[in-house]
Amino acid sequence: MITIEGLRVAYGRTIALDSVTADIAPGVSGLFGPNGSGKSTLLRVLAGLLRPSTGTIRIAGEVVDMKSEQLRGRIGYAGHRSGLYGRLTVMENLELFARLYGTGRGRVRDMIDQLDLRDRARTPAVELSAGYQRRAAVARALLHDPDLLLLDEPYANLDDEAAEAVSQAVMTWRRAGAVAVIATHGAKKVKRYADSGLILQRGRLIRHGTYEASGFTP
Numbered sequence: 001m002i003t004i005e006g007l008r009v010a011y012g013r014t015i016a017l018d019s020v021t022a023d024i025a026p027g028v029s030g031l032f033g034p035n036g037s038g039k040s041t042l043l044r045v046l047a048g049l050l051r052p053s054t055g056t057i058r059i060a061g062e063v064v065d066m067k068s069e070q071l072r073g074r075i076g077y078a079g080h081r082s083g084l085y086g087r088l089t090v091m092e093n094l095e096l097f098a099r100l101y102g103t104g105r106g107r108v109r110d111m112i113d114q115l116d117l118r119d120r121a122r123t124p125a126v127e128l129s130a131g132y133q134r135r136a137a138v139a140r141a142l143l144h145d146p147d148l149l150l151l152d153e154p155y156a157n158l159d160d161e162a163a164e165a166v167s168q169a170v171m172t173w174r175r176a177g178a179v180a181v182i183a184t185h186g187a188k189k190v191k192r193y194a195d196s197g198l199i200l201q202r203g204r205l206i207r208h209g210t211y212e213a214s215g216f217t218p
Contacts, residue, residue, distance in 0.1 A: 001025055002046065002148070002179055007055035009041050009203075016041040017052070018203040024179060025210075027195030028170065031183040037200040039183040040080065043150045046181060047077040059148060059179075073101065076146030078137040078154060086126030090117055090136050093125055094143060101144035111139035114169040116162065130157040138166055142173050149173065149180040155189055163189055 002024040009017040017038045031039050044050040046057060048064050048071065057064040065071060077083075084093045094108040112121050115135040120128060128136065138154050149170070155163045163186070170180060171193050181198075182190050191197070199207040 001060060002181075003056075003058040003061075005056050005058075007042075007045065007057065008053045009038075009045065009050065010053045015203050017045070017200075020055070020200075020203075020205045022198060022205055022208050024181065024198075025196065026177050026179050028174060028180040028182065028190070028193060030187060030190040030194045030197040031181050031200070032185075032187055032197060033200035036202075038203040039200055040152050041203075042200065043077070043079070043152050043181065043183055046148070047075055047079075047150050048072050049077070073144070074147040075150065076141035076144065076148070077150045078134075078141040079152045082125065082133040082137040083140060084125035084133065084136055087124055089122050089124055090128070090132075090139075091121040093136065094139060097140055097143055103144050107143060107145075111143055111169075114142075114165065114172060115139045116165045131159070131162055134158060135162060135166065138169060142169060145173065147178050149178070149182075151180070151182045151184075153184055154182060155184055155186045167193060 004020055004022045007017050007020040033039050045052050062071060088096065094111060095105065098105060098108050112118055115138060117135055117139060120132050125136065134154060134156055138151060141149060141151065154166050158166065167189060184190055196210040198205060
């Protein structure tokens with residue numbers, strides 16, 4: 001469970017998030033809204049990468065603290081940037097992160113298979129197309145089987161086959177008690193397997209609910 005209370009993020013006079021309050025239950029939640037609505041900012045705060053101006057976020061009752069390595073080790077995050085080392089191959093990148101997370105090499109092979117990266121496993125990350133970089137970033141975020149998965153536009157620059165690989169990887173990851181928040185313009189792709197949704201507009205949360213209980217439609 002993620003509890004967000006009175007979250008506000010301001011950059012000078014620009015307010016990116018304004019009084020956002022919500023409870024996000026275990027499962028997959030889609031995060032929707034137009035460009036500039038605050039989706040990326042919310043994910044960065046949830047990941048502990050950005051300190052809010054006011055308000056708190058609790059994950060399983062624990063306040064998010066950017067200095068807590070234990071807490072951040074439970075989070076898998078893929079933002080607009082891939083987070084990969086350009087000179088390393090896809091395989092080398094995932095093996096490096098696997099060592100950092102204490103994850104076995106078998107998990108690296110699993111992620112390469114799940115995200116259909118086999119034909120680019122030996123390619124330096126800097127030479128990947130935008131679509132392959134996106135898939136590799138999702139693989140990196142899923143690598144350590146996080147309790148909280150945060151994906152920012154994971155379907156960007158993907159064709160239908162690659163998008164399906166991302167969806168299947170998320171569905172394979174999901175398990176009891178784990179939480180995923182996926183920001184995307186591809187509402188139909190996420191709604192197919194999501195449990196709930198949130199809509200942001202101009203930094204404010206204007207709708208939040210489960211699909212089955214409320215008939216929520218992004």
